[in-house]
Amino acid sequence: MTSLQDCRALDAQDPLRELRDLFALPAGVTYLDGNSLGPLPKHAGERIARAVREEWGEGLIRSWNSAGWFELPQRVGDRIATLVGARAGEVVATDSTSINLFKVLSAALSIVQADAPARRTVLSERSNFPTDLYIAESLCRERGFTLRLLEAQELASALGEDTAILMLTHVNYRSGAMHDMAAVTRAAQAAGALAVWDLAHSAGAVEVDLHAARADFAVGCGYKYLNGGPGAPAFVWVHPRHADRFWQPLAGWWGHAAPFAFASDYRPAAGIARYLCGTQPVLSLIALDCGLDTVLAAQPLGGMPALRRKSLALTDLFIALVEERCAGHGLGLVTPREHACRGSQVCLTRDEGAYAIVQALVARGVIGDYRAGPPDILRFGLAPLYLRFEDVWNAVEHLREVLAGGEWRRAEFNRKQAVT
Structure with missing residues (x-):
C-alpha cells in the first residue's frame, strides 16, 4: 500500500517541484481542474496592471508600437x-x-x-x-x-x-x-x-x-x-x-x-x-x-518530456490509490491505463451520485469536475506544473471519506430538492 510518506518522498525527489511556486494557489485547496482552467500565475496580476497603468494609461495608442x-x-x-x-x-x-x-x-x-x-x-x-x-x-x-x-x-x-x-x-x-x-x-x-x-x-x-x-x-x-x-x-x-x-x-x-x-x-x-x-x-x-x-519555466528542467513523465506518474498514482483505498464503492475507470493512450487526467465513473460526489469534494477543497453521461464522469486533471504527489494522496483520501461517510448522499438529496 502506498502511504502519505511515500508520496512526500516522491515530492522531495521531484525535479519540477519548484515550479509550483510560480502559482497563486489558494490555501486549503487541492486543484484538480486545470484541464478546465489553469490557476493564476503569481506574476500575472502585476504584469497586467503594468500594461494597464503604463502601456495603456501612459503610452496610449503609441503602445501598439512602443510596447x-x-x-x-x-x-x-x-x-x-x-x-x-x-x-x-x-x-x-x-x-x-x-x-x-x-x-x-x-x-x-x-x-x-x-x-x-x-x-x-x-x-x-x-x-x-x-x-x-x-x-x-x-x-x-x-x-x-x-x-x-x-x-x-x-x-x-x-x-x-x-x-x-x-x-x-x-x-x-x-x-x-x-x-x-x-x-x-x-x-x-x-x-x-x-x-x-x-x-x-x-x-x-x-x-x-x-x-x-x-x-x-x-x-x-x-x-x-x-x-x-x-x-x-x-x-x-x-x-x-x-x-x-x-x-x-x-x-x-x-x-x-x-x-x-x-x-x-x-x-x-x-x-x-x-x-x-x-x-x-x-x-x-x-x-x-x-x-x-x-x-x-520547465524548459531548463527537462521541458515537455519532464512534464509528461511527471504527468504519467501523477495519473498512475491517482489510479492506484483509488483502486487501493476506494475499492468496493462502485467506481469505474474510463481513462486508459496505457501511457501512450492517456492524457493528463483521470476519469472515473459511478452509476449513482457522481455529481454529488464531486460537489462533496469541492466542499472539502478538492476541486475536480463532473461531466454528465451516460456514463456520468468524475473528472480530475493532474497538471504536473503545480500538483504534488502529496496532493494526489490527499485528494483520494477525501474521496474515500466522502464515499464511506455518505456525504455524497446529502449532496444528492440537496440537488434533487433544488430541482423539484
Missing part, C-alpha cells in the same frame, strides 16, 4: 509553437478555439473541394467536444458536406474514398484517452483525407509534434494547461503546405497583407498571419504570455 502590442499574436504564437512541434512563424494566438476551428475547417473544406470534389464526408468522434461538432455541423450544412460521427475504434475502418476530413481532439475531454496523432494522421492521409486536430487538452500537458505527425491543421486552447486565464485567446496552426492556398472565411483587417494601407479590397497576408481577423485583445494576450512563462 509591441501589434506583434503579440505572433510573439505569443511562437512561444506556443515550441510546445506543439511547430516552427517560428507558424502559430498565432488569437480568437477562441471555436472561431479558429471554423477558420481552419473552412480552409480545409476549400482544399478538398478544389482537389477532390467527390469527397463529401467529415469524420469525427461521437464524444468529441461539442463545440467542435457544432462548428463542423454548421459548416457541413453550409457547404454541402456530411458530418459522420463514430466511436473512436470505428474511425480507421470508416476512412474511405468519400472521406474529406478527419477532425479529432487529440485528448478526449470526457475520458482522457489520447489518439496516436502520427498514426491516425497517416491513416487519414493514406485514405486521401486531411487531418484537423484540436489540442485543447494536449498543449502544455502532453508532448505534441505537429510536424513529425505531418498534421494538416491544428487549433488549441489558452486557458487550460497554458494557464492564460479565463477566456484566454486560443491558437491556430496550419501546415506551411496549406497556409497560402485559400482565404480563411473571416477576412478581417488584421489578417490583411497591408492592414494600415486601409485598402477597400482584401489581400490576405502570407502564411499564418492571414488566420488573424480583427483587432487583438491585448490584455488577454499579455495574460496568456504570463501563463506561457510558467510552462516554459
Whole structure:
C-alpha cells in the first residue's frame, strides 16, 4: 500500500517541484481542474496592471508600437509553437478555439473541394467536444458536406474514398484517452483525407509534434494547461503546405497583407498571419504570455518530456490509490491505463451520485469536475506544473471519506430538492 510518506518522498525527489511556486494557489485547496482552467500565475496580476497603468494609461495608442502590442499574436504564437512541434512563424494566438476551428475547417473544406470534389464526408468522434461538432455541423450544412460521427475504434475502418476530413481532439475531454496523432494522421492521409486536430487538452500537458505527425491543421486552447486565464485567446496552426492556398472565411483587417494601407479590397497576408481577423485583445494576450512563462519555466528542467513523465506518474498514482483505498464503492475507470493512450487526467465513473460526489469534494477543497453521461464522469486533471504527489494522496483520501461517510448522499438529496 502506498502511504502519505511515500508520496512526500516522491515530492522531495521531484525535479519540477519548484515550479509550483510560480502559482497563486489558494490555501486549503487541492486543484484538480486545470484541464478546465489553469490557476493564476503569481506574476500575472502585476504584469497586467503594468500594461494597464503604463502601456495603456501612459503610452496610449503609441503602445501598439512602443510596447509591441501589434506583434503579440505572433510573439505569443511562437512561444506556443515550441510546445506543439511547430516552427517560428507558424502559430498565432488569437480568437477562441471555436472561431479558429471554423477558420481552419473552412480552409480545409476549400482544399478538398478544389482537389477532390467527390469527397463529401467529415469524420469525427461521437464524444468529441461539442463545440467542435457544432462548428463542423454548421459548416457541413453550409457547404454541402456530411458530418459522420463514430466511436473512436470505428474511425480507421470508416476512412474511405468519400472521406474529406478527419477532425479529432487529440485528448478526449470526457475520458482522457489520447489518439496516436502520427498514426491516425497517416491513416487519414493514406485514405486521401486531411487531418484537423484540436489540442485543447494536449498543449502544455502532453508532448505534441505537429510536424513529425505531418498534421494538416491544428487549433488549441489558452486557458487550460497554458494557464492564460479565463477566456484566454486560443491558437491556430496550419501546415506551411496549406497556409497560402485559400482565404480563411473571416477576412478581417488584421489578417490583411497591408492592414494600415486601409485598402477597400482584401489581400490576405502570407502564411499564418492571414488566420488573424480583427483587432487583438491585448490584455488577454499579455495574460496568456504570463501563463506561457510558467510552462516554459520547465524548459531548463527537462521541458515537455519532464512534464509528461511527471504527468504519467501523477495519473498512475491517482489510479492506484483509488483502486487501493476506494475499492468496493462502485467506481469505474474510463481513462486508459496505457501511457501512450492517456492524457493528463483521470476519469472515473459511478452509476449513482457522481455529481454529488464531486460537489462533496469541492466542499472539502478538492476541486475536480463532473461531466454528465451516460456514463456520468468524475473528472480530475493532474497538471504536473503545480500538483504534488502529496496532493494526489490527499485528494483520494477525501474521496474515500466522502464515499464511506455518505456525504455524497446529502449532496444528492440537496440537488434533487433544488430541482423539484
